Amino acid sequence: MAIDWTRKTAAQMADALAAGEVTSVELVQAHLDRIAAVDGTVESNSVHAFLHIDAEGALETARAVDADRAAGVELPRLAGVPIGIKDVLVTKGLPTTAGSRILEGWIPPYDATVTRRVREARMPILGKTNMDEFAMGSSTEHSGYGPTRNPWDLDRIPGGSGGGSAAALAAFEAPLTIGSDTGGSIRQPASVTATVGVKPTYGGVSRFGAIALASSLDQLGPCGRTVLDTALLHEVMGGHDEMDATSLDEPVPAVVEAALEGAQMDLTGVKVGVVRELSGADGGYQAGVTQRFEESLDKLRAMGAEIVEVSCPSFEYALAAYYVILPSEASSNLAKFDSVRFGLRVEKPTVEKTMLATRAEGFGDEVKRRIILGTYALSAGYYDAYYGSAQKVRTLVQRDFDAAFAQCDVLVSPTTPTTPFKIGERIDDPLAMYLNDIATIPANLAGIPGMSLPSGLAPEDGLPVGFQILAPAHEDARLYRIGAALEASLTAEWGGPLSAQAPELEVAS
Amino acid sequence: MSSLERSDVARLAALARIDMTDADLDRLSGQLAVIVDAVAKVAEVAGEDVPATSHPIPMANIHREDVVRPSLAQDDALAAAPDAEEGRFRVPQILGEEA
Numbered sequence: 001m002a003i004d005w006t007r008k009t010a011a012q013m014a015d016a017l018a019a020g021e022v023t024s025v026e027l028v029q030a031h032l033d034r035i036a037a038v039d040g041t042v043e044s045n046s047v048h049a050f051l052h053i054d055a056e057g058a059l060e061t062a063r064a065v066d067a068d069r070a071a072g073v074e075l076p077r078l079a080g081v082p083i084g085i086k087d088v089l090v091t092k093g094l095p096t097t098a099g100s101r102i103l104e105g106w107i108p109p110y111d112a113t114v115t116r117r118v119r120e121a122r123m124p125i126l127g128k129t130n131m132d133e134f135a136m137g138s139s140t141e142h143s144g145y146g147p148t149r150n151p152w153d154l155d156r157i158p159g160g161s162g163g164g165s166a167a168a169l170a171a172f173e174a175p176l177t178i179g180s181d182t183g184g185s186i187r188q189p190a191s192v193t194a195t196v197g198v199k200p201t202y203g204g205v206s207r208f209g210a211i212a213l214a215s216s217l218d219q220l221g222p223c224g225r226t227v228l229d230t231a232l233l234h235e236v237m238g239g240h241d242e243m244d245a246t247s248l249d250e251p252v253p254a255v256v257e258a259a260l261e262g263a264q265m266d267l268t269g270v271k272v273g274v275v276r277e278l279s280g281a282d283g284g285y286q287a288g289v290t291q292r293f294e295e296s297l298d299k300l301r302a303m304g305a306e307i308v309e310v311s312c313p314s315f316e317y318a319l320a321a322y323y324v325i326l327p328s329e330a331s332s333n334l335a336k337f338d339s340v341r342f343g344l345r346v347e348k349p350t351v352e353k354t355m356l357a358t359r360a361e362g363f364g365d366e367v368k369r370r371i372i373l374g375t376y377a378l379s380a381g382y383y384d385a386y387y388g389s390a391q392k393v394r395t396l397v398q399r400d401f402d403a404a405f406a407q408c409d410v411l412v413s414p415t416t417p418t419t420p421f422k423i424g425e426r427i428d429d430p431l432a433m434y435l436n437d438i439a440t441i442p443a444n445l446a447g448i449p450g451m452s453l454p455s456g457l458a459p460e461d462g463l464p465v466g467f468q469i470l471a472p473a474h475e476d477a478r479l480y481r482i483g484a485a486l487e488a489s490l491t492a493e494w495g496g497p498l499s500a501q502a503p504e505l506e507v508a509s
Numbered sequence: 510m511s512s513l514e515r516s517d518v519a520r521l522a523a524l525a526r527i528d529m530t531d532a533d534l535d536r537l538s539g540q541l542a543v544i545v546d547a548v549a550k551v552a553e554v555a556g557e558d559v560p561a562t563s564h565p566i567p568m569a570n571i572h573r574e575d576v577v578r579p580s581l582a583q584d585d586a587l588a589a590a591p592d593a594e595e596g597r598f599r600v601p602q603i604l605g606e607e608a
Contacts, residue, residue, distance in 0.1 A: 347601065395562040
């Protein structure tokens with residue numbers, strides 16, 4: 001029987017390419033075929049992970065990689081392994097919309113730094129993945145181009161904002177994708193699709209060419225089906241970039257080495273802190289989520305880790321602070337969509353009326369809500385009460401993390417309080433939607449790195465549960481060591497990766 | 510802090526340059542009032558003595574030598590503009606309708 005390459009890990013694909021067992025053209029074609037078979041459209045109620053497919057561009061890169069490999073040219077580790085890129089990153093010559101109708105049809109004249117690094121790593125770009133408009137959302141329902149659906153249950157959300165990047169992995173449409181995480185947009189989709197996603201330390205990956213949502217919170221990161229694959233992509237993306245003034249001028253953490261070390265399943269001497277406020281101990285978490293979390297703690301304990309409980313009392317205010325800071329920064333960042341230099345223009349007699357009409361037509365409701373909220377929070381008379389207070393809460397959250405990390409090496413929690421909910425269930429209740437990110441938001445406020453990886457399926461509904469690991473700033477490698485250990489332990493129990501248990505998708509004829 | 514009124518939303522939408530119909534205001538005002546009430550709790554916890562954090566990782570300003578470097582070509586910069594003329598972005602009338 002022919003090998004189904006789409007089921008392999010990125011590391012396996014890279015090894016097979018290097019060994020001459022497969023060509024990059026074959027890998028790319030296999031994924032394009034898979035996308036054609038299952039991705040479908042909004043109308044067909046299919047996965048709809050991709051907004052744009054670049055078959056010819058991906059095959060062209062693949063052909064060049066194959067030719068170079070045949071000629072004995074030394075190539076980067078992931079050369080020839082295909083990838084999907086979240087539509088928040090600008091890609092020269094490829095449409096980029098950030099999920100918004102206001103940017104429909106826009107072709108960027110330059111590459112984001114991460115796009116450039118992907119190209120330099122010689123990875124064929126399959127296309128651009130769907131997302132909530134300007135990354136505002138936790139379900140991908142706020143995309144201006146229709147929702148992405150969760151491959152585990154097409155009636156359910158794939159998380160957001162990076163639902164497209166996560167669903168593409170879970171549907172075996174791509175082995176690796178890129179995401180962006182402002183309040184959980186990498187980790188929460190990973191959690192609800194049984195995939196892996198990492199938000200690096202703030203500044204660890206250049207934001208140049210990432211369409212900004214909230215500049216003091218945004219961070220790009222890698223998404224994969226395994227911890228090692230995610231680490232391999234992290235090393236491609238990371239590193240200093242003078243085009244981003246917040247880029248850390250330090251080497252990329254040795255995350256691949258950490259993932260390999262973790263896979264040895266020895267956590268002797270590692271102290272793992274359970275954050276009481278994020279653990280569901282106070283109620284409100286789905287039973288199966290809590291159960292899988294507790295079982296994962298047992299696995300860590302069995303590998304030699306010591307589990308301690310820590311408390312971060314100010315996290316109670318993190319969600320409120322986040323929903324002041326994010327809209328404030330977003331209202332400023334989105335002022336650039338003014339009908340003048342790029343994007344939509346709804347022509348009216350004056351430029352002011354043109355702007356009013358353009359932004360009314362081009363932005364969706366969630367974007368309008370947040371812009372108005374941010375405009376309010378920054379307005380005279382309210383600034384100190386809202387924005388000023390939120391910045392102080394940010395200090396308190398950081399202090400809580402500092403105190404917690406003084407007692408342990410990493411902190412852990414369930415990534416989300418529930419398994420994926422049904423499409424449409426929370427769309428008219430913004431606050432209910434915001435609560436999805438209750439456990440992921442504190443990391444963004446403090447700039448620290450975080451990972452979500454699968455911890456099993458909830459017994460009551462058979463849907464994925466995610467396990468979150470947080471580490472101190474600059475210590476991204478710890479996520480990969482602990483994550484790879486837990487993954488190895490759980491995979492041994494499951495008899496294979498959890499992703500393999502996803503139901504078969506209906507294939508278009 | 511008082512809750513957000515419908516008239517506040519209309520004023521803020523105008524400041525943010527987003528046209529809103531009566532139906533938009535009906536739909537969004539209630540939701541925004543709920544959100545504003547929920548986030549108002551940020552003012553409850555931090556006292557005068559807590560410093561503000563604007564940025565998660567402390568950093569100094571970045572400087573570089575003041576030398577000209579290649580930039581986006583004019584044609585590229587204008588390629589996606591809704592309207593352009595003589596190498597510039599072209600916009601509708603800027604001053605009032607009677608001007």
